[in-house]
Amino acid sequence: MFHRIRRRAKEPSEAQRRFVEMAAKMQGQVPPAVERAWAERDRERSEPAIVVDDFLPPELRVPSHDQVDGTMMPWKQPLVLEGEMVACSECGAYRDWLILSTRGQIWLRCRIGHQQQETRLDTAWFNRNSGPADATHATFEDCLRHLGH
Known part of the structure; x- marks a missing residue:
């Protein structure tokens, strides 16, 4: 079987x-x-493809990173790095900073206008903590006025 x-x-x-x-x-x-x-x-x-000049009109284009000298953002609260509160080396201010990112360096600017380089921060930290840019400015002073400094 x-x-x-x-x-x-x-x-x-x-x-x-x-x-x-x-x-x-x-x-x-x-x-x-x-x-x-x-x-x-x-x-x-x-069929031939239609040739378009550019996707966005000039007034809506954002400058690329190589066309911008730097970016900045306000930082109202105290800045704590490695368990230490950062203070201005000249006036002792410890809050209401402007944090500037330019040429791979991070700079802190207090309300009075003193600037100091912060080596414990890098551009990756800046990019993680900054929001989208709401405006571009032709000069550094225009940007300071825009941010209220």
């Missing part, structure tokens, strides 16, 4: 034979819907 089952298993069934025959007949055929899609694609490729 087991020999008969094994012999049947070795030979393909009638359904398998029909499937193989049908697959051989359909080997080089492409469905009509696919042929239409290919024809449309080829027609679109043959």
Whole structure:
């Protein structure tokens, strides 16, 4: 009895034979819907592409990083680095900073106008903590006025 089952298993069934025959007949055929899609694609490729001047009008373009000398953000609360509160080296102010990022360096500017470089901060820290720029200014003084300093 087991020999008969094994012999049947070795030979393909009638359904398998029909499937193989049908697959051989359909080997080089492409469905009509696919042929239409290919024809449309080829027609679109043959048409010349429309040339557009630029995506954004000039008044909406933001300057790139190489066109900007630096960025700054206000920092109202005290700045604590490595467990130590940062204070101005000249007047002792410890809050209401302007933090400037320029040429890979971070500078702190107090309300009075004293500036000191902060080596414990880097541009990665600045980028993580600053929000999106709300304005660009032609001069440093214009930016200070905009931020209220």
